Amino acid sequence: MPLFQTIQFNETTKILIWQITESLEELLSKVVLKEKTQLRLNGMKSQMHQRAFLSVRMLIQEMGFTDHELHYDEFGKPYFDCHNYISITHSHDFAAIIISDETVGIDMELQREKILRIADKFVDTENSYLSLNSGTDNIADYIRELTIIWGAKEAIFKIRNEKGISFKDHIRIDAFSLDQNQTEASLHFNDLVIEFNVHYKEMKSDISGQNFTLVYAFEK
Numbered sequence: 001m002p003l004f005q006t007i008q009f010n011e012t013t014k015i016l017i018w019q020i021t022e023s024l025e026e027l028l029s030k031v032v033l034k035e036k037t038q039l040r041l042n043g044m045k046s047q048m049h050q051r052a053f054l055s056v057r058m059l060i061q062e063m064g065f066t067d068h069e070l071h072y073d074e075f076g077k078p079y080f081d082c083h084n085y086i087s088i089t090h091s092h093d094f095a096a097i098i099i100s101d102e103t104v105g106i107d108m109e110l111q112r113e114k115i116l117r118i119a120d121k122f123v124d125t126e127n128s129y130l131s132l133n134s135g136t137d138n139i140a141d142y143i144r145e146l147t148i149i150w151g152a153k154e155a156i157f158k159i160r161n162e163k164g165i166s167f168k169d170h171i172r173i174d175a176f177s178l179d180q181n182q183t184e185a186s187l188h189f190n191d192l193v194i195e196f197n198v199h200y201k202e203m204k205s206d207i208s209g210q211n212f213t214l215v216y217a218f219e220k
């Protein structure tokens, strides 16, 4: 299935999600790649990574852009020739992009138990409101919450793209509820405090039946 979902967030911000069902050959036949991109594709070890990478090009084409207009800075952050901002993510069955005239970051994560083992590495102030601490011993909800926090921190990191940012020490995600779809966050780094609006949405893959969390953030 090609385009899985489109979110017109506001007049100038659009999110496109691709569910990756096509073969490598099928995707290759549908995208036009510049030489630099083709070389990067050739160097990828896994076919899944290649299919995700090409699915992003499908999304870019869907938005009326071409691969020729997409570039990467020295840290791997994507940008366009024009004034639009772009952020990219891929995770297992999905690839997604956000394009906006505001500074944005996006992240997609598979909800999985493994996150329980690494929570300590990226959660700090958020412990004050996480559901396991407020008496509910619902592990499934706790995993969903942790995945939102992780995704939000990745999205914020992608916006700022600064060396030395620690998810645990420098990025704080405000309290949120699984019933809602937004919260706020702040980055405390290099004597500056920068605020963000964070939005999240969960979705199930038609391919694997697994649950994913999409998070995108705007710098205020």
Ligand SMILES: CC(C)(COP(=O)(O)OP(=O)(O)OC[C@H]1O[C@@H](n2cnc3c(N)ncnc32)[C@H](O)[C@@H]1OP(=O)(O)O)[C@@H](O)C(=O)NCCC(=O)NCCS
Binding pocket: 053, 056, 075, 076, 077, 078, 087, 088, 089, 090, 091, 106, 107, 108, 121, 122, 154, 157, 158, 159, 161, 165, 166, 167, 168
């Ligand atoms: C670079 C990073 C943000 C990528 O995120 P990820 O969840 O691994 O992978 P995603 O699929 O969501 O995102 C990959 C895309 O992010 C973009 N990206 C890569 N580096 C980037 C950067 N420095 N800034 C912004 N965007 C970046 C690229 O578009 C890339 O896809 P593409 O190369 O195919 O176009 C991530 O690996 C990273 O370095 N995070 C910060 C490190 C850290 O502190 N980790 C946690 C410690 S507890």
